[in-house]
Amino acid sequence: EADIYQTPRYLVIGTGKKITLECSQTMGHDKMYWYQQDPGMELHLIHYSYGVNSTEKGDLSSESTVSRIRTEHFPLTLESARPSHTSQYLCASSDGYGYTFGSGTRLTVV
Amino acid sequence: TQLLEQSPQFLSIQEGENLTVYCNSSSVFSSLQWYRQEPGEGPVLLVTVVTGGEVKKLKRLTFQFGDARKDSSLHITAAQPGDTGLYLCAGPSTGTASKLTFGTGTRLQVTL
Numbered sequence: 001e002a003d004i005y006q007t008p009r010y011l012v013i014g015t016g017k018k019i020t021l022e023c024s025q026t027m028g029h030d031k032m033y034w035y036q037q038d039p040g041m042e043l044h045l046i047h048y049s050y051g052v053n054s055t056e057k058g059d060l061s062s063e064s065t066v067s068r069i070r071t072e073h074f075p076l077t078l079e080s081a082r083p084s085h086t087s088q089y090l091c092a093s094s095d096g097y098g099y100t101f102g103s104g105t106r107l108t109v110v
Numbered sequence: 111t112q113l114l115e116q117s118p119q120f121l122s123i124q125e126g127e128n129l130t131v132y133c134n135s136s137s138v139f140s141s142l143q144w145y146r147q148e149p150g151e152g153p154v155l156l157v158t159v160v161t162g163g164e165v166k167k168l169k170r171l172t173f174q175f176g177d178a179r180k181d182s183s184l185h186i187t188a189a190q191p192g193d194t195g196l197y198l199c200a201g202p203s204t205g206t207a208s209k210l211t212f213g214t215g216t217r218l219q220v221t222l
């Protein structure tokens with residue numbers, strides 16, 4: 001039973017399009033994170049939030065933006081998708097002890 | 111910058127074999143976690159080790175935290191195809207326990 005949901009699971013989109021990747025959690029966690037991962041490779045933190053109206057950029061530079069208007073919702077937006085954005089995007093939340101990850105969104109920009 | 115290097119990077123073994131995966135750093139960590147990620151899914155937390163020298167067992171998986179808290183190992187006994195996946199170690203980033211630094215990952219494939 002998933003407590004953190006990401007949609008869509010797969011997305012193929014043309015260059016220049018604006019996209020929003022959705023992430024919602026039902027656990028009431030204050031801390032939420034977005035990671036970028038190429039297939040089978042390590043995770044790179046691109047954004048994180050410690051609560052409503054709190055967002056920070058992560059270790060990996062990203063052209064995406066995030067918002068945190070509600071505790072349970074942490075969407076990621078790309079204003080103009082490019083082929084270099086092709087990757088898997090993983091959302092996670094934490095109660096301070098361990099991370100719970102969503103199933104990810106695999107994005108392909110053509 | 112804290113780095114967590116994992117070895118080996120890839121491992122392909124047959125069912126029933128034993129294996130060990132290593133996670134090493136030059137930095138001291140207050141704790142380390144291990145995650146397993148199956149293809150097409152997000153990582154799932156397996157264990158957290160917090161005390162230097164600590165050993166934890168999860169069925170056929172044995173996790174150890176180094177005495178100096180700079181390294182950890184994961185040993186799998188009698189591997190099964192269900193163990194296939196990407197294994198990631200992770201530790202709290204310097205300055206904030208709320209962010210994790212993830213290791214470089216070990217991809218394990220167990221065949222019949």
